[in-house]
Amino acid sequence: MNAAIITIGDEILIGQIVDTNSAWIASQLALAGYNIIEIRSVSDSQNHIHSALKAFEGNTDLVVLTGGLGPTRDDTTRGALASYFGGTLKENPEVLHHIYTLFAARGMKISETNRLQAVVPDSCEILKNRSGTAPGMLFRKSGTIFVSLPGVPYELKDIFTEELIPKLADIFHGPLIVHRTVMTQGIPESYLAAKIQDWELSLPPNVKLAYLPRPGIVRLRLTASGKDRNSLAAELAQLIDKLLKIIPDEVFATEDIGLEARCGQLLLDHHKTVATAESCTGGSISSAITSVPGSSAYYKGSVIAYDNSVKVKELGVTPEMLNNSGAVSREVAEQMANAVRIKMDTDFGVAVTGVAGPGGGSEAKPVGYTWIAVASAKNCTSRNFLFGEHRGRNVEKSVQAALNMLRIKILEY
């Protein structure tokens, strides 16, 4: 089944707000088995709304419209819908009763503007809005179902989940779509593609693969279409098992979560704790780890040793090490990781030292040159990386690489 999404509102067209509603609706429709062919944002004018409706009428199974239903601008969208689908704007007694109940529960009086929310085209079926005043509206024309929902996110989500999805299940009976996401770290998109080429070429025709890169991370999204949820899930699980044999170290999760959350899960599962010592990443590893709610259960703290004097005074790096090996070296990274682990009394210590740029590079150690070490009571693993020229991305790639090394160390422990 095909679906399209139309968002209405000038604030999206001038870039003043990011359209997050569309992404949410799209993800929910995809889960419900719809193939979304287009998302379109148009301005709050009758002409633009009408031509968007026209574009999908008769060739699309479902069109979800959102926005343009607030109490100050109901004239445009509601009027545009009434003139497009026919019928007249009338006060709907059921909706009016709901608005009265809602205001009474809050101890508030209903205003004329609020009362206007009950005025809807009499050609629509009402979708009840439990958490707000503007109802959802469902229209049918030329074999296409059109649904208009308010743009307030929690109202939209409530109507969509509680009212629309059950109604659509009654109306349509189509192919089912199932997604799985595999998270990889430490291998650029083009290298990854080369490494898993045979596996990708052998994918069955009902399964599609997409590469979704971020600095240091590539997400692989598998989409399977078919008739039975269980057999599709089993098919994807089997394909992911095969993939894991090809890139076992690079895959850090088979669900859509970040490395900081994955490390958090593992530390909790294994009852272990961690501390960090950061130079070039300047607190970004710590910041990533503590972005996870509940991280205080396994994260104790960090020494940000941006200046060499702090490396010496707080982390036992010696002036000799700095002279002989340099601040960006295996020796210093390992010393930092071991020292912070002991200082903060944790199971693991993670340390990074590198040349973030744009200054500070040399021929032997150019911008992007980085050492990362992860220490436990048993041993210390360190690795050398050469990232790129961009300061911010070097930091982000260092964070991801360090967290992946921590993840592997926890699993080995």
Added chain:
Amino acid sequence: MNAAIITIGDEILIGQIVDTNSAWIASQLALAGYNIIEIRSVSDSQNHIHSALKAFEGNTDLVVLTGGLGPTRDDTTRGALASYFGGTLKENPEVLHHIYTLFAARGMKISETNRLQAVVPDSCEILKNRSGTAPGMLFRKSGTIFVSLPGVPYELKDIFTEELIPKLADIFHGPLIVHRTVMTQGIPESYLAAKIQDWELSLPPNVKLAYLPRPGIVRLRLTASGKDRNSLAAELAQLIDKLLKIIPDEVFATEDIGLEARCGQLLLDHHKTVATAESCTGGSISSAITSVPGSSAYYKGSVIAYDNSVKVKELGVTPEMLNNSGAVSREVAEQMANAVRIKMDTDFGVAVTGVAGPGGGSEAKPVGYTWIAVASAKNCTSRNFLFGEHRGRNVEKSVQAALNMLRIKILEY
């Protein structure tokens, strides 16, 4: 002039990623004087791409396409563009040379997949991608300019700003537009609007004001249109002078820079240094400060004392303070700020302790309750804040408030 935006990629249509590129492009086009008539997201298929192009050809001045240009096989944009605009796909020697240079600088070898990025329709003009491999492409058809840009945000922004905007200024000849940005901290958008209402109402008709809020910060963007760059610049400078008299403490910069950069300028100018001690912000202040190139000249480091044991052992917080005042208190914040300043031998020490949430709140100290202290050799200033319920935004607001307190302390010193 009219413009439309087309984003290409299944990941937007299934809601796996939120389309932030469109909002950015829309805001930039609006600034450049374009009226955006539509934003459309279509799937990575030749048919859908072609019908979107067709919809705007001949009736729109400018169409910006983004996405669908990655090196892997889910991207079909390039072929779709070649077949729509004519010409053949050929390896462009200039682009290939650029890709080689980019990879050589990272000490990496170019793969067959990377090399494919240099294959573009010979009917396009190339827009150079300084920070990535996929170039921008400009096509002309039926009086419409079509521009295709990669979907990676930093590459997109770089090509858009450095290559496309100057090119469009050559092609079209609209009125001259000059922007200035005023940065404010610590005053919510609605309060700010009330405070500067008279000033805003007195703006001349050729000057527009936009409020651009982020957690803890509101940017005020002034856009003037006219014929002469110097007189527009003078007009804006005069208006900003008037504004500074109304909100002197809230404005931290009259150019579009962050507080971390502003503090960096001031520390360099005054030859001063700073260290931080962070609890609930978990390294985010340090991470912000060190995001500025050259920050090693004034930033020494941080103790991230996420666990109370680290506050005691490393920052001289006593068990009595924790018992009597609690970890989130003026006493502990000031102790942390003073201790880290002495420990790292700096002019200023900045400390934050708070309840980031979602857990850990109490009736007396709910989620969002935060103490921030800034210490110098002379004195220590501390302030109490009650931010909101959202963990990520509480951290971000704490970072901005702490940096603004540091800025004021440097100016007072």
